[in-house]
Amino acid sequence: MHPQVGFRPSLTSDGAEADLSASALQDIYLSGLRSWKRHLSRFWNDFLTGVFPASPLSWLFLFSAIQLAWFLQLDPSLGLTEKIKELLPDWGGQHHRLRGVLAAALFASCLWGALIFTLHVALRLLLSYHGWLLEPHGAMSSPTKTWLALVRIFSGRHPMLFSYQRSLPRQPVPSVQDTVRKYLESVRPVLSDEDFDWTAGLAQEFLRLQASLLQWYLQLKSWWASNYVSDWWEEFVYLRSRNSLMVNSNYYMMDFLYVTPTPVQAARAGNAVHALLLYRHRLNRQEILPTLLMGMRPLCSAQYEKIFNTTRVPGAQKDHLRHLRDSRHVAVFHRGRFFRVGTHSPSGLLSPRALEQQFQRILDDPSPACPHEEHLAALTAAPRDLWAQARRSLKSCAGEALEAVEGAAFFVSLDSEPAGLTREDPAASLDAYAHALLAGRGHDRWYDKSFTLIVFSNGKLGLSVEHSWADCPVSGHMWE
DSSP: OEESSOOOOEEETTEEEOOOOHHHHHHHHHHHHHHHHHHHHHHHHHHHHHHTTSOHHHHHHHHHHHHHHHHTTOOTTTTHHHHHHHHSOOOOGGGHHHHHHHHHHHHHHHHHHHHHHHHHHHHHHHHTOOGGGGOOTTOOOHHHHHHHHHHHHHTOSSOOTTTTGGGSOOOOOOOHHHHHHHHHHHHGGGSOHHHHHHHHHHHHHHHHHTHHHHHHHHHHHHHHSSOTTHHHIIIIIIITOOSOSTTTTOEEEEOOSSOOSOSOHHHHHHHHHHHHHHHHHHHHTTOSOOOEETTTEEOOOGGGGGSSSEEEEOOSSOOEEEEOSOOOEEEEEETTEEEEEEOEETTEEOOHHHHHHHHHHHHHOOOOOOTTTTTGGGGGGSOHHHHHHHHHHHHHHSHHHHHHHHTSSOEEEEOSSOOSOOSSOHHHHHHHHHHHHHTTTSSSSOTTBSEEEEEOTTSOEEEEEOSTTOOHHHHHHHHO
């Protein structure tokens, strides 16, 4: 790993000695301050999404209304506030009024929590309605119009990215009879009469012997988990697969075909990395709006959590996803060499120009690749059990370099060749563009990272995306 900016200790006869200057101590202080600010911001955002569609101001309004009722000698709590006051410690006569205020605040909080729970249940019931899917184009029935009006009332205002997560309906469990019937319908066209009769017999035996118990397990999981499918889908469709990620799983995204903002490779890389990290900043603050069908029906936003700072780690039997809370660097590959490029200064995210200068230093660097470095990333394109075995050896001899790649916000590949649509031969150029994004040379993409940003020598961009952490619409939204 070739660091762009490194912390260099000095060597003495007694061993290594770190130079702790005032600027180093200031960096430590600012790092801790940023960490605490992130923790507080996440706590506040989690609180706001937890109480949505209500807001903290609604609690203040409720508390003020209770206090006003007490001033008018009314008791909206029907005696509960007095009961709460009796349970509070007796601090003496001079604090009698304080006990009353605390009792009113506790009652307001309990009432507020009950109202929020009611709103969540009501919104979940409303979002379980699917009649709008069957409406003919250009027409809308009265039930759907009523449903839209109620959803508009209960949905609240100014939602954050994860505001609707608690209100989404659970994935319904189909009856096992319907599942078996649809399975037989799906296999009928591809089986002979004899094979279909044999398969139908097995299906009936399954319904008679095992189906009821397995269906009960599935119902139990559906009550316990918000989505009984997602974790099994992630594990058995992706993480347990032992095939190569390249071509079999990973997919790609293209740049604009007819527009290239700049042909300068380093400038395009700097702008793209800066824009992606701005998106990550908005994502961490939940400022990305949730996706709403018809502007009303929210979709699940859970997959947005792992866009950045995520790596698929190979294992002997199955892989696992490693997600970090934060990462302040990107891993860069150019001409067989790996670089660690810092993306932040003590004052925040580096500007596009500052990032461009770092990428230009990499492009201008004439140093050769270290032994075994040039084709190292080809291991991420190997079968997963082979890569898992090789990774264990790599971690023991080059653990810091491996961590710099796997702990990066994302991977950047600075290609030495141009790409994109050409007027002379549009079909062949698009094929070559797609091939470069999907596979490259087999050793210049880190297929385990959540995504690799590919910047070609003529300024064209593309993404190579690992599939297990999310489906294409999530990464497509970020790319747009």
